[in-house]
Amino acid sequence: MxxxxxxxxxxxxxxxxxxxxxxxxxxxxxxxxxxxxxxxxxxxxxxxxxxxxxxxxxxxxxxxxxxxxxxxxxxxxxxxxxxxxxxxxxxxxxxxxxxxxxxxxxxxxxxxxxxxxxxxxxxxxxxxxxxxxxxxxxxxxxxxxxxxxxxxxxxxxxxxxxxxxxxxxxxVDVDRFCAAPWVERDTDAPVFLLVARMLWDKGVGEFIDAARLVRGKYPMSTFHLLGAADSDNPASIGRDQIDAWQAEGIVRYLGKTDDVRPHIAHADAVVLPSYREGVPRTLLEAAAMARPVITTDAPGCKDTVIDGQTGLRCKARDAPGLASAMLRFAAMDKASRVGMGERGRARVVREFxxxxxxxxxxxxxxxxxx
Incomplete structure (x- = not known):
């Protein structure tokens, strides 16, 4: 045909x-x-x-x-x-x-x-x-x-x-997105990564607000944004706003990439507080690489995680709720984080x-x- x-x-x-x-x-x-x-x-x-x-x-x-x-x-x-x-x-x-x-x-x-x-x-x-x-x-x-x-x-x-x-x-191509070794750090404060187009609908604003709250308790925590900015989408977040967040010292913008794997491997958790998705591929890719994910209970997003087992969930459009989930993750020891990632990888291989x-x-x- x-x-x-x-x-x-x-x-x-x-x-x-x-x-x-x-x-x-x-x-x-x-x-x-x-x-x-x-x-x-x-x-x-x-x-x-x-x-x-x-x-x-x-x-x-x-x-x-x-x-x-x-x-x-x-x-x-x-x-x-x-x-x-x-x-x-x-x-x-x-x-x-x-x-x-x-x-x-x-x-x-x-x-x-x-x-x-x-x-x-x-x-x-x-x-x-x-x-x-x-x-x-x-x-x-x-x-x-x-x-x-x-x-x-x-x-x-x-x-x-x-x-x-x-x-x-x-x-997900589970061979290409394989389990990645965890980065050895001098501190237990996690690296949180959001992978998405820079749109308000993806929950980027909530991610920034939650980052401010999390850093109040874990000041060494790191927050990264990865994805294209300045699209023609009405919900697009301008570079001026992203630059202002960087100047505030709350987040680092990594730009866009054709290969997310090195960035996922460097992170401790991948976060997507989106308002609605089909099934977000970035979260499945993160789980396939044995990284816990933190996302919302919005359609599509909630399909990617079993709360408390392969990652954590919160309500959509709720920065304090997102911060609470991120604080729960930050309080986990490394063995708990690794176990959560391993269970996520097994689920993706089995179902996605x-x-x-x-x-x-x-x-x-x-x-x-x-």
Whole structure:
């Protein structure tokens, strides 16, 4: 089959879907990566994956621009005689579904989070729900990454019974993200690492406020931010704000990286106080490297941790609650931290191995050929 795999960035396809595409190519399928051209497009091409560029922004709302994106997708699917589309991200799912329905092409969307529109209910939320209702009922199968999103779609009638299933996130390459030795330090004060785009919705503000509280009791504790800043997302945190936090001495900004492993290995705990996720890959990667994680009870985030066993949880949008969880971790001895990390690694290998996700896609595609 000719399979198009679509997202609103080449970065996403490289980091979350490259191994899937390579596996499908090894099965004999013709795979086309569809995304805007960016600095990561060359990584797709160098991997032997064919790429088609389309204009598909992550946060635009100008209807003429959005319509152009749908028409471009339709043209790419039609010109390449695509048989099935595998989509990701809110816009990628909705726009590719519209394009597929106009051409009679089968599509399998992956709900990897509901995006900002579902964090702050608005007119955009109502439009998104309407588009989901009009399109997802015709999907061959809908993959959900967490039960909260799945329940929303079922209660709202946005997906048909028997046409959906849950995946363990995007999965993790547990061989590449292997258990890392712990760093020997002169103090028990931990190093906390937040890995995410620098967005308010990721809980970066709560991380900073909690850091101030934690340092009141453990002044030697260290707090790092790792991830891209200055995006076009409305929730983006500007570099001026990040620089101000650094000048205050509360946090160190590490910028962005194509390889998070050295940073995770240096940390004692990886923190993500996000308001909503699909299933955050960064926390699964941290757990795969045997690092405890601290996150919120928000949809998607809570799936990544068993509270008190593989990490710690707190309420979303609650800096004091986050600080309390971080203080609990800081009070642990090294053996307890290591044990927590080992249990997290074992759970990821058992439940979130990327191969599980790849096999489920293979099963869905095989059902199309019966």
């Amino acid at each position: 000719r399979i198009a795999v679509i997202s609103n960035t080449s970065w996403y396809l490289v980091n979350f879907r490259r191994n899937l595409m390579l596996a499908l190519m090894a099965d004999g399928h013709e795979v086309i990566a569809v995304s805007p051209e960016d600095e990561y497009t060359t990584h797709l091409i160098s991997s032997g994956i064919r790429h088609e560029a389309v204009p598909l922004s992550g946060s635009g709302t100008q209807w003429l621009t959005e319509l152009r994106s749908v028409l471009c997708l339709r043209r790419v699917f039609q010109n390449n005689r695509v048989d099935v589309v595998l989509s990701n991200t809110p816009k990628g799912n909705l726009y590719s579904a519209i394009a597929c329905m106009s051409l009679g092409i089968r599509f399998i969307p992956n709900v990897s989070g509901l995006g900002r529109a579902f964090i702050q209910t608005s007119f955009v939320t109502r439009i998104a729900r309407l588009l989901y209702r009009l399109t997802f009922r015709y999907a061959h199968r809908v993959f959900f990454q967490n039960l909260d999103d799945q329940d929303i779609f079922l209660r709202s009638g946005l997906v048909l019974p028997g046409r959906y299933e849950r995946l363990p996130g995007s999965g 191995d990327e191969q599980i996700v790849i096999d489920r896609y293979r099963e869905a595609l095989a059902s199309l050929q019966r």
